[in-house]
Amino acid sequence: MASIGLLLRFARRYFWGHKSTQAIQLISWVSVLAIAVGTAALIIVLSVFNGFEDLVKSLYSSFYPTLRVIPARGPVFQVTPSQLQGIRQIAGVKAVSETVEAKASIRYNNQQIIAVVKGVDSAYTHVTGLKDKLVEGVFALGTPQVPGAVVGIGIASALGVDLQNPLYPLWVYVPNPHVATFLNPEQALRVGSLMPQGIFAIQEEFDDRYIITRIDAMRQLLLLPEDAVSALEINTGDRASLAEVGRQIQHILGPDVVVKTRYEQNETLYHVMQTEKWVVYAILSFILVIAAFNMIGALSMLVIDKQQDIAILRAMGATEKLIRRIFLSTGLWIAFTGAAIGVGLALLLCIGQQHYGWIKLGGHSFVIDAYPVSLKGQDFVLVVMTVAIIAALASYLPAHRAGSRQLDLKSLRS
Incomplete structure (x- = not known):
């Protein structure tokens, strides 16, 4: 040979x-x-x-977390403090953030637009990089009495949001979940106000769609209990096995939720x-x-x-x-x-x-x-x-x- x-x-x-x-x-x-x-x-x-x-x-990755837990059916699911503590103790989990979001009609200084208002807790900045994408103002969500808002640059441009003008809040209108008929327009909607504090710019899909505010303000506006969430957003370490972490989260929360990786959140x-x-x-x-x-x-x-x-x-x-x-x-x-x-x-x-x-x-x-x-x-x-x-x-x-x-x-x- x-x-x-x-x-x-x-x-x-x-x-x-x-x-x-x-x-x-x-x-x-x-x-x-x-x-x-x-x-x-x-x-x-x-x-x-x-x-x-x-x-x-x-x-x-600046907006979507490593893992996201959403309800298998319906807009929200309930999570107990013991379940949250169990998830935080899973090896590889760095931070867990509760979020509540809903579509709403937003009005600002005679301008109106439809957007998704997302309520987040204090751990949110540890599961996403949104805080680093601010182009104006600060990432401040205000107080329970005067909730603040961080607005996508597309929404800010469409509404003409001026962070320097404290006289004009963002008025948020959502359907009243306890009203079955709309005979009385005043009872059909619930109204809240948010003071714009910052503007972020990531990508048009987020910039033209999202407003970030406090989770307690959203729960109050939507008449949700304190343990109700639209999603749990989770940050894991680089070496963590997403499949194993997801399996443990599923075991803690049961079959009524779906755990999605960052790829599965944007699979298409x-x-x-x-x-x-x-x-x-x-x-x-x-x-x-x-x-x-x-x-x-x-x-x-x-x-x-x-x-x-x-x-x-x-x-x-x-x-x-x-x-x-x-x-x-x-x-x-x-x-x-x-x-x-x-x-x-x-x-x-x-x-x-x-x-x-x-x-x-x-x-x-x-x-x-x-x-x-x-x-x-x-x-x-x-x-x-x-x-x-x-x-x-x-x-x-x-x-x-x-x-x-x-x-x-x-x-x-x-």
Whole structure:
């Protein structure tokens, strides 16, 4: 059985060595260039998708907790102090926050909008990063007598919220849950007021939808008992097993709740992002397939050029399998030469984009001004494996023809 070293020596000699015509060398280098471009394009595009995915995850992690417990049925469920204490004592749980939220009509200075008002407790800043996303004011939720509010920038813009003007509170209107008929409009709605204290900016999905206030103010407005919550939001350590923590929470609270991870809270978004990434990967892989046609041409011409070498190898006792492996190795040499150039080019461009932001995003409404890039080792492994598979398939036909040729050294010399 031929050693790898022997096959590599043949491959290197056939790629770099003298050929009877310059066309073979030219086509070989065109194949290398095409593979290099395809490899670099795949790595760069996958890295950009990784960058956008990491950006979206960081934005969503500012609002969504690691784990969220919601009722299996209905808008709220009840949790006892002993159950809360049991959840806090689970290994890996860093903080637990109770929240109550409901859709409401919001009125401010003759402007009106529909929003989700979310009441939170003092632990909320330990389970999300919302406090770090303020663009104006402070994260202050006021007192039970005068509850405050932190407003999404989209809502603040639509209502014209002025934090410096204490004369205009946010008026909150929610349906009265104890009224079955709406014959008396004054009894059909419950009204509360919130003093705006800060404005946050994360992403339009949150900025245009949410107002954050005190949980006791929401319970009073919705006429809920003190142990009622819309959700429990939980922060876990980086090394905590989410599956195990979720199982223990489910055991404490019973079957009437559903425990969701951050991925499950945004499953559709993450699924769409992954689908887009792999569709683009499949499309760009056709660049490598096109490069493979050049390889087939280059190797086929090389087989014709090296007929005398094949005949000599035959005379020395080389088997068809050995000759096939020699030309297969030559095709892989061409492919990996192109892949190495492509990987180097991709690293240069991606690292440059990370440090200098060469390619900018259009417009001025983005949280970043340049395309984000995130290099991941598994992408490099995937692309190199893709190159190897395509190169092996492209090299097989010329290699098979070389191995099956029955050449006579005397006839070639004559």
